[in-house]
Amino acid sequence: MAVQELPITQQTHSITKEDILNDYRIACESRQTSLVGRKEVFMGKAKFGIFGDGKEVAQVAMARYFQNGDFRSGYYRDQTFMFAIGESTIEQFFAQLYAHTDLEADPFSGGRSMNAHFATRSLDENGKWKSLTDQKNTSADVSPTAGQMPRLLGLAFASKLFRQNTELHHLKQFSKNGNEIAFGTIGNASTAEGMFFETINAASVLQVPMVISIWDDNYGISVPNEYQMAKGDISEILKGFQRDDQGKGMEIIKVKGWNYPALLDAYEKATEIAREEHVPVMVHVVEMTQPQGHSTSGSHERYKSKERLDWEKEYDCNLKMREWILKNEIATPEELDELEKAAAIKAKAARKSAWNAYLNSLKKEKTETLQLLSDAAKASKSAHIHVVAEIKKELEKSLNPIRLDNVRAVKKALRVLRNEPKTVKEKLLDWLEKSKETNYDRFSSFLYNEYESSALKVPEIKPVYNEADSPTVDGREVMQACFDAMLQRDPRVLAFGEDLGKIGDVNQGFAGLQEKYGELRVMDTGIRETTIIGQGIGAALRGLRPIAEIQYLDYIFYAIATLTDDLACLQYRTKGGQTAPLIIRTRGHRLEGIWHSGSPIGTLLHCLRGLYLLVPRNMTQAAGFYNTLLQAEDPALIIECLNGYRLKERLPANISEFTVPLGVPEVIKEGSDVTIVTYGSMCRIVMDAAAQLAELGINCEVVDVQSLLPFDIHHNILESVKKTNRVIFADEDVSGGGTGYMMQKVLHEQKAYQWLDSQPVCISAKDHRPAYSSDGDYFSKPSVEDIFDAVYALMHELDPSKFPAIY
Secondary structure, three states: OOOEEOOOOOOOOOOOHHHHHHHHHHHHHHHHHHHHHHHHHHOOOOOOOOOOOOOHHHHHHHHOOOOOOOEEEOOOOOHHHHHHOOOOOHHHHHHHHOOOOOOOOOOOOOOOOOOOOOOOOOEOOOOOEOOHHHOOEEOOOOOOOOOOHHHHHHHHHHHHHHHHOHHHOOOOOOOOOOOOOEEEEEEOHHHHOHHHHHHHHHHHHHOOOEEEEEEOOOEEOOEEHHHOOHHHOHHHHOHHHEOEOOEOOEEEEEEEOOOHHHHHHHHHHHHHHHHHHOOOEEEEEEOOOOOOOOOOOOOHHHOOOHHHHHHHHHOOHHHHHHHHHHHOOOOOHHHHHHHHHHHHHHHHHHHHHHHHHHHHHHHHHHHHHHHHHHHHHHHOOOOOHHHHHHHHHHHHHOOOOOHHHHHHHHHHHHHHOOOOOHHHHHHHHHHHHHHHHHHHHHHOOOOOOOOOOOHHHOOOEOOOOOOOOOOEEEHHHHHHHHHHHHHHHOOOEEEEEOOOOOOOOOOOOOOOHHHHHOOOOEEEOOOOHHHHHHHHHHHHHOOOEEEEEOOOHHHHHHHHHHHHHHHOOHHHHOOOOOOOOOEEEEEEOOOOOOOOOOOOHHHHHHHOEOEEEEOOOOHHHHHHHHHHHOOOOOOEEEEEEOOOOOOEEEOOOOOOOOEOOOOOOEEEEOOOOEEEEEOOOHHHHHHHHHHHHHOOOOOEEEEEOOEEEOOOOOOHHHHHHHHHOOEEEEOOOOOOOHHHHHHHHHHHHOOHHHHOOOOOEEEOOOOOOOOOHHHHHHHHOOOHHHHHHHHHHHHHHHOOOOOOOOO
């Protein structure tokens, strides 16, 4: 079957004249919003603007087939679509442009995202799931090109699960038997990204109900299609994915972006195939325009020819829709003139309303600040009283003050008044403290879950051991028992990854579980880490509890952009409006050789804030973390010890119930001389060294941090340092990585430096990948001897006579 290119048609389906004129009205209002928005940026009222002009008609057509329960995973050109489905007002659009921090004004991000970054709220004010099938849903937009694609796969994948797994049919708030479509949108140039190709392939393999629209205006900023992809045409090069009688694939439809009736045809056909047959469909919308260029950062006249610019004016989609309406006598020129005039008035009124609301939200704080400065000046007897008055005057005359102006003014005044009695400064200091709290809520809250569903609020349940139910087994059998129990107790739980299904993962943690629970619960995937994570994000956004496996820790870098740009900041950029409680399972740390043996913890710590990063030392601790997370609504990465699956552990009798708290280190050996802080596979190295040191009369306290994000929330390590007055941080990361992070947390945040009698020590791996073989491992990563020597050196410094130099 060939790619279908839909022709110009006069068909109007079953829609009425009123429907058509309403679509045109929305298109006109959206265009005017773009025009006004650009002017606002140039006037200095907003930092940056990006708009959907030129894409209006295709989006009103697509919106006609978007139903309650459906999900959008789009990008920053979709304002018209959001207006058409009723999930954004023009006022809300402008509020986001101005960065209005009130969720009532900007319900998508609370002023945290740039304009045209939409998100509907899946959670209520208490963090409880809403009924997603009673609303039209938009997953939170991301700016990085093609970043919306991996998640799109997961949103569609969830519909497949809801349809085919009868155990999920009762979850009506999340799905009506898998009838929902995941709609994706992407610009033509971004289809050159690997995320796009990987998603197309995975969707075609999985056969999921996905409709992906490519808004093709022939350019990616200044770069035309011939430099973006082979043949300059994405649907041409994807013909191999076109489904046929010989095998699965996707449907591909090509349609012109200025042809309203053909667009209706395209989306009617696309959604019918996706919703009924669960087949992915790509709608390649060509001959689109971009009247104002890419964004407010530049002009497209710099790189488009006069011929191209003239063509864009002639084939502007709104103009062509007007021509079609007139040709088919659906409305008169006078009626359309009136409609267009009303659209311009509405956009300007919405802009004014949003701007005034934004200013009013700042006015109270400015007025309060001015009064405090005035009171401080009156109460002061300082010779610098006129300086405070001048600070007040400067703030008073600022035309469009923002919150930082108030804070700066108060801090300047406090510097001037630093020698004044506290009574003079007290109100300013109180205001400043209150400002920290309110601005934390505005700009820094919800990096992690702050609701009752937080993993930090899950009570600890200790493992129970008894003779009858606690045999000594391989660590992999502990994991198998844990996963078996969680699959049995909650039908929403599913696991997928490379080699996870049929053979039960490369280390046998899921051995036999696909056979027991079926391929819809435990499944294999291709080698495609980015979309494995996206598959998990989308499924979690739809109320399921996925465990996505990345086979080895170093493979996680294939998916790092999706993890950091999407999952890690999801709750933050929606200010608690959406959550994707995905558990990412992987294995790492100690192994011999350059590959699969690295511990790039510093990288993960720095780019995954917003995820919990858990580093259990054995499989029992890992199982406890899984149990904790499945009682909560948080995303997390669990790194199991790669060399621990065949080590012996006792199987807890309450394997399905016990929990390990997050952010609570465990003292695995008490001592009085030196505190050694470590985690993961290094725990065994350190414990071995501690045993050898004990033979020389050196008593080490060994602390397993267990989780790095969060880190020691009760400051337990501080109490250990108070006892020993010496501390060593040890791990397998490169220098300055995980050890540097732990040292900063303990010495700086916990202020443990006050209790040290010796310099703190960091023991890390060499700054290269570990070499192959046992010798390569020994000379690349910290060894028992490295730990021993570092501790002994500290004790030699303390008492050279008792601990004379060895070397």
